Amino acid sequence: MPAPRPRLLYVTDLAYPARGRRYCDEDIALTARLRQDFDLALCHPLDATTLMDGFDAVVVRNSGPVLGYQQAYDAFRAAATARGTRVYNPLTGRADMAGKQYLLDLTAAGYPVIPTIDDPGALDRLPETASYAVKPKAGADSIGLEFLPRERLAGLSYGDVLVQPRIDFVHEVSFYYVDDAFQYALYAPDPARRWDLQPYEATGADLAFARRFIDWNTLDHGIQRVDACRTRDGELLLVELEDLNPYLSLDLVDDATREAFARAMADSLRAFLAA
Template sequence: MIIHTILFVTDLYYPAKGRNYYEEDLFLTSKLRETFHLVICHPEDIEAFEDHTDLIVFRNAGPVANFKVKYEAFRKRVIAKHLNTYNSLDGKADMNGKEYLIQLTDAQLPVIPTIDTIDHLDELPHGHMYIIKPKDGADSVGLKFVEKDKLVEEVKAHSKDTLIQPLIHFEYEVSFYFIDKQFQYALYAPDKDKRWELKEYTPTDKDLHFAKRFIEWNNIHWGIQRIDACRNEQGELLLVELEDLNPYLSLLELSEEKRNNFVEVMKDSLQKALKG
């Protein structure tokens, strides 16, 4: 029996707000090594190991903006050398930056309305407070709350490297987790002021229809995706972001049964990716 070698990419020292990335990855690697040979490396060191592994699993590496040049070089090598990655790098969402939020807005899908120039401010719901964030940001890096009359100072009119969204008053945030196209579990923050105090959430059929709509839109070949949404004051879900590169999974917030089920499904998905 062939035991494949996986290069597990993570930054165990990344200082995430409200959670410890390394705890999740230590748990996950302890389970994956039951089935695979495992090599762990920092995201900036991939090139030294990529030719000696069967699959590169990109996990809790933090925002790729922190190592943008090396990440872009890695993406080019994936194509040039036919490297096998997990997630597959054919997604249309966060793995390419947040431009897709504008595309989804233009397509009139249920997403927080998003533009990238103050010239289109009249396309957003009227308000006095807005959120701006860089297109290549993640983990709330660079996010600011800006009053309407200060937008011109904060957003460069012609660079189009900043997203502008209305400030949404919401009841709570909820995330839906998928492996390939199969729903696994959902978590939510019942107290919106404590974003990372998560509890298991039982989605309705309508909730799952909402989430699956974006999974189908993205249509990656294999991997883990997290659909982040907020429930607005009218009771409707709106997409906040679609994380399709290295979503934090909050695995340690799950029951042991759900956590172990997730691992087994992930192992099956990794085998699928190994077959290409």
């Protein structure tokens, strides 16, 4: 008799109205492929805590910004930790999964990241620019983001917000990883159209840049997206390190790349379950 296949609870908000993206299409297509390897059921993030005991692992995918259900998400994390539930990505992520503190930590450590502060006494560490990005530490999907001139920064209510210079960049580029293995890259040639993405041929220097952040995060298993901007002098700076539920834009890559990603994810999940 064949061994039972692993059972996965795949967490997604199929109705989330993402700007410029269709979460539902990506997760429907990806789960259809993963069913070749796993027994799988989809659920809304608000139902994950109730349902997860019947599965070998919980896979958190396009579940939307947790700001919309913070209390339920915190309860899910606490329950999963208490019960020893396997969650993919693992809940030990140090980047967006834990809020925006990592941008401060990486700035302080000298990593190539957009300079970030959360203290009015540190304003002199930011370069002079026409305006500055102010964002909540717990923000996601540009929720709460605003741009202010320097003279208004001293009057902010610091503690829950981050301040960064608004970078005049050439384009944004994202690097997609399964575990520590690079899968593909996409970029937005027009800075005003973040989700109008095209395939990008990453150079060795690009991948060395992205790999620094993958190594820093120390996740043995999981999906990560390294978002960066290229400045006018050609330098890459980290914008975000997505390790909770990064959208993958799989509809924009070719069939071979999409299949290679799904195969890498399936292999990663099997190794994660066996660990």
